[in-house]
Amino acid sequence: MKTESGIFDRTEKLIGKPGLEILKNSRIILFGVGGVGSFVAEALIRSGVGFLTIVDKDIIDPSNLNRQIMANVKTIGKKKVDVMARRLIAINPLSIVHPMHKCYTPENYQEFHLQDYDYIIDAVDMVTAKIDLVIKSQQNKVPIISCMGTGNKLDASRFNITDIYETSVCPLAKVMRKELRERGVKSLKVLYSTEEPIIRETPPGSIAFVPSVAGLLIAGEVVRDLLKTNSGHED
Numbered sequence: 001m002k003t004e005s006g007i008f009d010r011t012e013k014l015i016g017k018p019g020l021e022i023l024k025n026s027r028i029i030l031f032g033v034g035g036v037g038s039f040v041a042e043a044l045i046r047s048g049v050g051f052l053t054i055v056d057k058d059i060i061d062p063s064n065l066n067r068q069i070m071a072n073v074k075t076i077g078k079k080k081v082d083v084m085a086r087r088l089i090a091i092n093p094l095s096i097v098h099p100m101h102k103c104y105t106p107e108n109y110q111e112f113h114l115q116d117y118d119y120i121i122d123a124v125d126m127v128t129a130k131i132d133l134v135i136k137s138q139q140n141k142v143p144i145i146s147c148m149g150t151g152n153k154l155d156a157s158r159f160n161i162t163d164i165y166e167t168s169v170c171p172l173a174k175v176m177r178k179e180l181r182e183r184g185v186k187s188l189k190v191l192y193s194t195e196e197p198i199i200r201e202t203p204p205g206s207i208a209f210v211p212s213v214a215g216l217l218i219a220g221e222v223v224r225d226l227l228k229t230n231s232g233h234e235d
Contacts, residue, residue, distance in 0.1 A: 007092060008048050015227060022230040023223065024050040027116060031055045031104050031133065032123035033080045035067035035206060036147050039215025040121055040222075042069055045088045047223050051096045052088070055112065056080045057103040067208050106132040115140040119222050122146040123215070127172070131179050134188055143225060145218055148173045148192035151204025156213035158195040161221050164188040169196060191218050 008020055015023075026049050030041055033056040041054055058080050064071040070083045081099035088097045104112065106128065114120060114136050122133050122144060130146055137144035146164075149172040164180060167173035170192045180188060191214055199205055 011048055018231070019227050020048050022227055023048040026118045026226050026230075027051040027053075028119045028121065028222065029053040029055065029112065029114065029117045030121045030123065031129070032125070032147075033068075033070075033084050034058070034064070034123065035211030036150055036215040036218070037121075037123035038069040038071075038080075038084060039212045040123060040219045041084055041088060042091070043216050043219035044222065045092050045095050045097070047219065048092075049095065049223075051098070053098040053100060053112075053117075054081050054084055055100045055102055055104060057101055067206050067211050069212070104129045104133065109136055114142055117142055118226060120144040121218060121222060123218070127175055127179065130176065131183070134180060134185060135183065138185065143189075143229075145189045145191065145221060146176070147214060147218060148176070148190050149197075149204070150193065150211045150214045151206050152197040152199050152201065153193055153195045153210050154198055154207060155193075155195045156210045158193045159191055159214055159217055160194060161189065161191050161217065164190045167192045169194050171197070189221075191221075 012020055028044060028049055030037055030052065033041060033054050041052060044052055060071050060075045060078055060080055060083060062076060070087050075083045079101050081101050085097045085099040109132065120133060120137050120142055122130050124130060134144060148170045164173060164177055167190060173192050
């Protein structure tokens, strides 16, 4: 990645040229480009990740305007992944962004070639997809982080990154714990909130500053993991 353009001069101060090279050569696949995923994607590209696949089957609609970074009145009706890809390339034209307008299911997992990636990020809502992504990530020995529920909440300071079996409060995490335990999954890195839901409605209520914070926290965790793993140092 060419640092002479100035894009990553300030990032280099923190992680050095070797760190920039690690991120440039990293391949990440992100499932879900909504309130959480859109901020994950942008933070990864702004951090210097060189290859990012974004997967989402949805179209931008007015209800996305309150929290999704690529949503505005001019993008309503367009595919989320296409709009997001254009936005990301405009930030860093040297990165490769691969949009996939699809929905991940246990039946079509082979279309995503998970074994080719250095990290998998799960920011989808469907429990069946989340569980299968965990199973497939472990089978392919690719690290994964999974986002638990961010809807119906107002306090973005209550997010934590921990193992799924250390979670509490979050209704989605409760379901995931049960399902993963039944499948013999011993561990899973997740982001979750310790805040009790303000309301319990489906579809959930949302606000701009909660899913965005979740997305940035996830992106930060992924970047640090990549730098730590590829530098050969462990905490």
